[in-house]
Every structure is written in structure tokens, then in C-alpha cells.
Amino acid sequence: MMILSKDVPLKKHSNYKIGGSADYFFEFKSKEELIQALKLWKELEPTNKNIFILGKATNVLFSDEGFRGLVLKDEINFITRENEFISVGSGTLVSDLVTFFAQNSLSGLEWAGGLPGTVGGAIRGNAGAFGGETKDNLSEVESLDLGTLETKKRANLLCGFGYRQSIFKSGEGVHEVILSAKFSFTKGAGEDIRARTQEKIDYRIDRHPLDxxxxxxxxxxxxxxxxxxxxxxxxxxxxxxxxxxxxxxxxxxxxxxxxxxxxxxxxxxxxxxxxxxxxxxxxxxxxxxxxxxxxxxxxxxxxxxxxxxxxxx
Known part of the structure; x- marks a missing residue:
């Protein structure tokens, strides 16, 4: 039987180590688990529509008072190669996807070396650095509508990407949960790709207060x-x-x-x-x-x- 955890301290799930408690909390590892959690939440709190989708909380400041609703932590974690695309779960760490690209001599994500957070979060905010952006190699995004529980798939051009922006952040997709995505790539020299990726990682370590x-x-x-x-x-x-x-x-x-x-x-x-x-x-x-x-x-x-x-x- 599925259970939503109660009064969960959000600082334990925050990169900032800041925040009060969430009234309800659940980690989902699949679309099916997410849908079950949403249905249960509707039964428990039929009038409360406060839902927050959490990745690794690498760019979220939680209130000291906590969250009066349901926090859903995305743990959909997979990376698979499908011909000319790489399919990846929204809860997958960006660092894991970057490593997969580098280890398989795939070019396109070198700029993201050292980028924190999950793929879903990177897509939502069109994360970028060193002249690159998440949208650059993104082919398709799959999402779930929190209201209708319907699955949607959008090609890159339908995602409204802008500077640190997408329709999932402010637009028609704001009430949707990103589930997975497909990234394109180009084949390259593995040693060169790994070197360029490591260069970005080293830059962040040297210049950012990561400790x-x-x-x-x-x-x-x-x-x-x-x-x-x-x-x-x-x-x-x-x-x-x-x-x-x-x-x-x-x-x-x-x-x-x-x-x-x-x-x-x-x-x-x-x-x-x-x-x-x-x-x-x-x-x-x-x-x-x-x-x-x-x-x-x-x-x-x-x-x-x-x-x-x-x-x-």
C-alpha cells in the first residue's frame, strides 16, 4: 500500500540545508508511482492543490515555514541509447548523463561538465553555461499533466525555450511534471570529449564555493x-x-x-x-x-x- 510521508524536514533534501517541513512527501521512481501518489493526494486533500516537484534541490530555497502541501521528489533514473538518441529519466543527475556521453565518445554536453541537479530541472530552467544550453541537444520532452494525468510529448521547438526559461517554468506546461527526454549527439573523439568536459568541471571547482x-x-x-x-x-x-x-x-x-x-x-x-x-x-x-x-x-x-x-x- 502506498503511503505519503508526513512532516518531512525539507532541509534534509536541500543542497542549501535550509527549510521547514513538508506536510506530505513522496519519492516516485516511475510515471505509474507518480500517478498513484497524485490520486492518493487528491483523496487525502481534495481541495489542496499545493504540489511541488523536487529534483536535487540545487536551485531551490525552501521557506523556513516549510511547504503546506505535497512535495514529490523525482527519482526516475535511467539512461538508454536508442539509435541516434539518448533517452534519459527526469530524475537522472546531469552529471551522470554528461559522464555517459563522455564515456561513449558522444559530443554535445561537454559544456555541462560539473553542472549540478537533475535532467528534469535542467530542462525546466534551460540550464546553461559556457555558451551552451540544455535545449541545444534536446530533441523531445515527455511530461505528465498534474490535473488530467495525461502524458504529453513535445518536440524541442514546442517547449518555449529561452534564457533560463521554458514553458514548464512559466507557460502552458507549468502544471506538468517532466518525466523523460531524448537528447541528440554527434560522435567524436572520446579523449577530446572527456578533456573538454573535465575542463568545465575543473573551472567550477576552482571558481565556485562548492564546499x-x-x-x-x-x-x-x-x-x-x-x-x-x-x-x-x-x-x-x-x-x-x-x-x-x-x-x-x-x-x-x-x-x-x-x-x-x-x-x-x-x-x-x-x-x-x-x-x-x-x-x-x-x-x-x-x-x-x-x-x-x-x-x-x-x-x-x-x-x-x-x-x-x-x-x-
Missing amino acids: IPNIGSTFKNIPLDLVPEKVREEFKDKIKTDPFPVLPVAKLLVSCGLKGKSIGGARISEKHPNFIVNFNNAKAEDVKALIALAKKEIKDKFNISLEEEIMFA
Whole structure:
């Protein structure tokens, strides 16, 4: 008999080690288990529609008060090769998929070396780095509608991908759970692919505060067309391609003197200022206070409105 766990501390499932308890919690390993859990939830709480789909919580800030609803943790984990495509479960770690590509001399995901989180999360937010994005090699996405429990399949062009964006994040697919996906690839020289992948992993280890609880980049980098001309000129040597010209938020945070700024147990990282780390039993409110401070300082000094890359739950 299926049982939904009650009062589960979310900090135990968070890369941030922050968050209160979820009223109900369930880990699903297949579409069938997910559907069963949703049906049971509807019986238990017929009027409560608060459902949160959780991957590895590498970009989610849970509230100190917890989640008044059902948290469903995605554990659909598989990687299979089907002719010219690689099929992968949404709960599969991106790092495992990248390793599979590298070990099988398949090119296309070198840019994702060291990228945290699950494939489902990467698709939802169109995760990217080093000029690459999840959408680049993505062929098809399979999802489940939380309301109708119907399965849908969409080709890449129907997923509404944009900068850290998809229809699963804000659009017609926002009430759907990503189940699996198909990625394309090109054959390459295994040694070269592994070297390029490792280069990205080493870059992250060297420049990101991976030894302290964090949930990655707090803010989206700023597309150049949203940067005032005066600011663009001031930071012209800091502009990078990701995958189009952007101004890194970290440079603006440093300019505002916010690197190393702390509130409670949270701190704007000195190693990479676009990371807010939990260095001393931080509360979600500590992190939110730093986010508010950063947004105000950047707006006041540069007339730029920052947009969070992390999620709140």
C-alpha cells in the first residue's frame, strides 16, 4: 500500500540545508508511482492543490515555514541509447548523463561538465553555461499533466525555450511534471570529449564555493540590451557570451561592495559573488534579505533590475 510521508524536514533534501517541513512527501521512481501518489493526494486533500516537484534541490530555497502541501521528489533514473538518441529519466543527475556521453565518445554536453541537479530541472530552467544550453541537444520532452494525468510529448521547438526559461517554468506546461527526454549527439573523439568536459568541471571547482551549502547562481546574468549604455561602457571588458552577450551579475555585486556581505548565517560568497552560501545555519529569511539588499543596491547604482535564477518554495 502506498503511503505519503508526513512532516518531512525539507532541509534534509536541500543542497542549501535550509527549510521547514513538508506536510506530505513522496519519492516516485516511475510515471505509474507518480500517478498513484497524485490520486492518493487528491483523496487525502481534495481541495489542496499545493504540489511541488523536487529534483536535487540545487536551485531551490525552501521557506523556513516549510511547504503546506505535497512535495514529490523525482527519482526516475535511467539512461538508454536508442539509435541516434539518448533517452534519459527526469530524475537522472546531469552529471551522470554528461559522464555517459563522455564515456561513449558522444559530443554535445561537454559544456555541462560539473553542472549540478537533475535532467528534469535542467530542462525546466534551460540550464546553461559556457555558451551552451540544455535545449541545444534536446530533441523531445515527455511530461505528465498534474490535473488530467495525461502524458504529453513535445518536440524541442514546442517547449518555449529561452534564457533560463521554458514553458514548464512559466507557460502552458507549468502544471506538468517532466518525466523523460531524448537528447541528440554527434560522435567524436572520446579523449577530446572527456578533456573538454573535465575542463568545465575543473573551472567550477576552482571558481565556485562548492564546499559550502549553496544553490548555484542566485541571479540571472543581464542581457546586454537591458544594460544602460553608461554601465555597458564601464564594464565593456567584463561582457561574456552565455549564450548571447550578457553582463555577469557578479561584477556588479563586487562594484557595489557586496562581496562577503552577510546577514545571519547567509553570505554573498567571496569566491563567486553570485552565490549566496549557507555558512552558519542560515534561515531562508537571511538569504531573502541578502537578495533584497543586492537588488536594491544594483537598482540604485546601475538602474538595473535583477531577476532571480533560483526558485522559492
